[in-house]
Amino acid sequence: xxxxxxxxxxxxxxxxxxxxxxxxxxxxxxxxxxxxxxxxxxxxxxxxxxxxxxxxxxxxxxxxxxxxxxxxxxxxxxxxxxxxxxxxxxxxxxxxxxxxxxxxxxx
Amino acid sequence: xxxxxxxxxxxxxxxxxxxxxxxxxxxxxxxxxxxxxxxxxxxxxxxxxxxxxxxxxxxxxxxxxxxxxxxxxxxxxxxxxxxxxxxxxxxxxxxxxxxxxxxxxxx
DNA sequence: TCGATATGCAACTATATGGTTGCAAATATA
DNA sequence: TATATTTGCAACCATATAGTTGCATATCGA
Numbered sequence: 001x002x003x004x005x006x007x008x009x010x011x012x013x014x015x016x017x018x019x020x021x022x023x024x025x026x027x028x029x030x031x032x033x034x035x036x037x038x039x040x041x042x043x044x045x046x047x048x049x050x051x052x053x054x055x056x057x058x059x060x061x062x063x064x065x066x067x068x069x070x071x072x073x074x075x076x077x078x079x080x081x082x083x084x085x086x087x088x089x090x091x092x093x094x095x096x097x098x099x100x101x102x103x104x105x106x107x
Numbered sequence: 108x109x110x111x112x113x114x115x116x117x118x119x120x121x122x123x124x125x126x127x128x129x130x131x132x133x134x135x136x137x138x139x140x141x142x143x144x145x146x147x148x149x150x151x152x153x154x155x156x157x158x159x160x161x162x163x164x165x166x167x168x169x170x171x172x173x174x175x176x177x178x179x180x181x182x183x184x185x186x187x188x189x190x191x192x193x194x195x196x197x198x199x200x201x202x203x204x205x206x207x208x209x210x211x212x213x214x
Numbered sequence: 215t216c217g218a219t220a221t222g223c224a225a226c227t228a229t230a231t232g233g234t235t236g237c238a239a240a241t242a243t244a
Numbered sequence: 245t246a247t248a249t250t251t252g253c254a255a256c257c258a259t260a261t262a263g264t265t266g267c268a269t270a271t272c273g274a
Contacts (some may be wrong), residue, residue: 002122003122005123006120006121009116009119009120010120012116013113013116013117013120014113014231014232015109015113020234021250022267025195025198030172032251032252033250033251034249034251039240042232042233042234043233043234043235044251045233045234045252045253046232046233046234047234048251048252049231049232049233050232053231057134064251065238065239066241066242066250067241067250067251068241068249068250068251069247069250069251073198075195075196075198075199076199078195078199079191081188081192082189082192082196085188085189085192088132088182088185089182089185089189090194091132091180091182092182092183092185092186104194121261121262123262124240139220139221140220140221141219141220141221149262149263150263150264150265151220151221151262152222152263152264152265153262153263153264154223155221156261156262157262160261171221172268173220173270173271173272174219174220174221174271174272175220175221175271176217176220176221200237204248
């Protein structure tokens with residue numbers, strides 16, 4: 001389907017998913033789905049879908065115990081983004097505005 | 108509409124847009140739209156749409172000169188992502204797997 | 215002035231996405 | 245065992261997204 005970095009970026013590009021992810025990161029413990037969905041306005045099924053997307057990106061891991069499914073955040077895949085950003089960091093302040101360069105050259 | 112970080116993340120979540128952005132970053136000079144679209148398989152209008160999305164995120168700035176529109180990359184908005192990531196970096200290696208913690212507690 | 219080039223706008227299509235509801239199945243508990 | 249709880253699956257809906265084509269307009273250069 002799509003590459004790893006795209007999957008990760010799409011997962012966190014949605015504000016609701018970022019909220020879910022954040023809630024899981026700051027939680028001291030793994031949380032079952034219903035308990036997560038209680039913290040949000042949208043339906044449990046909506047939450048489940050978001051969790052699936054986060055799981056596909058490796059940002060959430062889910063472990064079944066009895067009838068419950070405990071979810072916890074895994075922040076490691078975010079390193080991929082950091083990695084992607086690293087290349088462009090070089091340009092953050094040092095790069096001379098290339099348009100101006102261009103226009104100056106041409107007059 | 109949506110907040111800044113969401114706009115930026117959505118902009119770079121698309122692989123084609125990341126390619127366009129990359130091409131502009133590594134270009135030594137600002138590039139007119141047609142010249143950019145020559146580097147890609149999709150139509151010029153497709154490229155224009157992507158450029159609009161990147162522009163909305165502040166990742167591309169466009170300057171008209173005559174009949175041409177020169178595009179150049181601005182990497183600075185990426186700092187927002189770096190900022191967002193910073194919080195979670197704390198958890199990258201130090202965090203104890205919270206599910207295991209939880210399960211161990213319960214037996 | 216006339217033709218070629220660069221672009222924007224609008225309409226359209228197909229598919230992805232974020233969300234919903236209803237229902238069935240599995241597990242826990244009284 | 246009967247009931248309540250947690251969940252997954254499937255169908256469905258509305259909107260967003262990625263892409264297309266056609267056409268009009270503005271500018272450049274001969």
